[in-house]
Amino acid sequence: MQGGVVVGVSFAYLGILFAIAYYGEKRAEQGRSLTNNPYIYTLSIAVYCTSWTFYGSVGRAAKTGLDFLPIYLGPTLVFVVWSMVLIKIIRICKVHRITSIADFISSRYGKNFALGSLVTIIAVIGTTPYISLQLKSIATSFNLLIGFQNPELPIYGNPFGIDTTLVVAIALALFAILFGTRHIESSEHHEGLVAAIAFESLVKLFAFLAVGFFVTFGVFSGFGDLFYQAQAHGLTQLYVVSADNDYGQWITMTLLSMAAILFLPRQFYMSAVENRDETHLRTAAWLFPLYLLVINVFVLPIAISGKLAFAGTANDADMFVLTVPIHYGQSELALFAYIGGLSAATSMVIVASIALSTMVCNNLVMPLLLRWKLVNLSESGDLSSLLLTIRRVSIPIILLLGYGYFRIASESYSLVTIGLVSFTAAAQFAPAIIGGLFWRGGSSTGALTGLSLGFLVWLYTLLLPSFAQSGWLPLNFISDGLFGIAWLKPYALFGLEGFDNLSHALFWSMFANIGGYVVVSLRGELSPIERIQGRHFVDVYDDTLGQNDSRSWQGSVTIASLQELVGRFVGPERAQNGFLAYAARQNFTLKGDEIADSNLLANAESMLSGAIGSATARVIIGSMIKGENVSMNEVYQLLDETTQVIEYSRMLEVKSAELEETSLKLQQANKRLKEFDSLKDDFLSTISRELRTPLTSIRAFGEILLEGQNTSDKERQQFLGIITKESERLTRLIDQILDLAKMEAGRMDWSMSNVDPTSTIEEALAAVDGLIKEHNIKLILDLDKSLPAVRADHDQLVQVVINVVSNAIKFCNHPGGIIRVSSRPGDNGLLVEISDNGSGILPEHRDFIFEKFHQSRRGSNQMPIGTGLGLAICRQIISFFEGNIWADNGEDGGAVISFEVPFAR
């Protein structure tokens, strides 16, 4: 075929792509989005199918049969759980305006710089083999198409005089620059790009199906015929996954492709970042696997037909999609297949290079420039051109890296083998992301450790050996290990043998990665912002969470300067539109000289995030209001202080409650003290009167006797009797005071024994018998003679009965007094009741009559007022006997004094 035709068609195709992208953007600007539907979204995810699928799968199938399939079954499995994983990632990307996988990981672990850079580096290096695969396939297919003269022995043309792959790389770099970096978006959606990629997915699908139909129904008469003929030619080993039941690589490839559909940088970019609407996923979840199924139906037939057509010749099986139509004279079909392959390769290269250049710019170069103060934010100037320059420079570098890998290692490998190296690199992101989605405890140091270790193991066990096999490193690096150390052999690390290279690399890298991530995360402390971001990511569905952590921004930046800052990254016009839209939503008017509040600052950060990634946006806003922003640590500190204050005030509350209680007690004590005080006053006046009365009479009669010439003997006798009686009274009083004092001080000598109650009561009554008779009082006895003994001091018990009866004598009616003494078993032992027929005790006095020095004012006029100690002494004595004494009024209104003493055991 004419080289000029092929080149012309290629460029025409790229031109169409460009037109579609342009049209898509125009439509978006008019608000009639082309891409905002689930079918376009599904087709854009189909960027997963690259020339690996288009050419490589057939090559793989021609060699090893059905084991090309896990690469497509894995994604299908992932979409089974789309509602758990994918939708959560998409939601997070929307809420946090994530621009790339590096942005995602760095944002998850506290907007961590180092992590973003590391992810970027891994992504760039890891994608390099994949890009080289695309370059190789384009160049090979191009050369093949124009140089294919002899169906039996194809030769490869060289129309440019230099390496076609390099030409392809340069052309694609230019195309990607034109395509993806025309201006900086303040939104993370690129409608034109999505539209073009969706178109490419259609082209490659139809191209592949066309070849498949031609082979199956044109060359052969259907599947049955094809398989039958292949069997006749002994190709049955292609009908199975593994002829010898070795499924190690099948499992490995399934796992790898599951990771790849989520974490390949371009895949993450297309399915998560460019997603317009979460509900699109509902369709894509089954439509995308269906796309994969359909595009794979004819892989085996094409492979078989290639094997049959080129039996015995050393034909590159990776190119059967092209060479089979050519072999059967279908050059137009071959051209269409070439365009399909071109579309598969260009879609991957374009998306990957744009996604990677965004990461390089946002997560690697800009943070470094900001850190090294090479970009002065305080000066004016359009920074969006700087961003564009960084991206434009990084795209050719990324493609040249891919070309470099092609030169070093790709030529000797098949397409699938090269691609799997990249898949393994992408799988390194799985622990940090899956862990970050479901586990709040993951820390940035953990993610850094895991990623670094996994990446190093990947380098050592997959990338470096591929260099060695191409002769760029000594070959004994593989056979003997590094420095000849056997357990450092890259394909049998630490002596682990019996696995294929891929499974071996995946096992060790995941072992190091997951191990490092989990162990370091568990051992370390989370910083506040890691904790906050962890919560934001893990609990992204929780509507109560703020949608942004930037509420902590506090600064004195004016709205005008903030808008100007944002404008320098996204363009003044876009910035102004954004600010106005925000103001319209919030219902306030923008005044340039006003201070931006924290919500506006957060909004500005969000706008910047869409253009330059969340970590860099945070740094920029942070440096803008430096010295004035409240850092997370400070917020936490404040929170701590507040907590302390709350704690302190709670303690104060407790204390004040205690104080209140104490003061209440104090008040009560004070009241009692006052009562005691007044009792003491009463006592003093009583006691002095009590003492003075007998003293006065003693003194008076003494003086009479002293002068006593006129006193008769009889009178003298009478006076001496009075003096003696008064002295006895005085002595009794003083004895009682002393007794009471002794009892209260616990210095009383008690002689406890078993005492018979009846005889004791009778003995006491005998002692007061004279007094009773003197006052003509009728004594009624009601004693239970069969009572058991009580545990008491005999003399003191007698004293109690005497005191109580004396009291009754004082307060009963005069004349006609009746006193009743009864004894019987009570609830707590011996119960003695002594009642009189007096006027009783006022209820308010009942509690007081047993107090010291209490004297009832209602005592009979005829009777001397008591000392006020008798009942107090009784209470002391009965308490000592562990009994009880109380006062009450009887049915006839007289007082009843009762006491109980426990029986002896």
Place this chain on the structure above:
Amino acid sequence: MFCGAILVLLPPFISIYDKADFIFGVPQAFIVIYGIWAFIILAIALGARRRSMRKTPAETALSPISDKGDS
């Protein structure tokens, strides 16, 4: 569903049907794997139709600026 799919697609299950025998003129492994695959897709489609989506995040004060006219 996910576990079931993994189970039938990975060893030891796969070795049951991974044979070169012919069914309906087509190799057994080929038709079984594609059949399982199609079945899984059908199941996802049915599941996705039924499953109620979680609410999309409410437009809040902090939501991004309008996408219209930006790209």
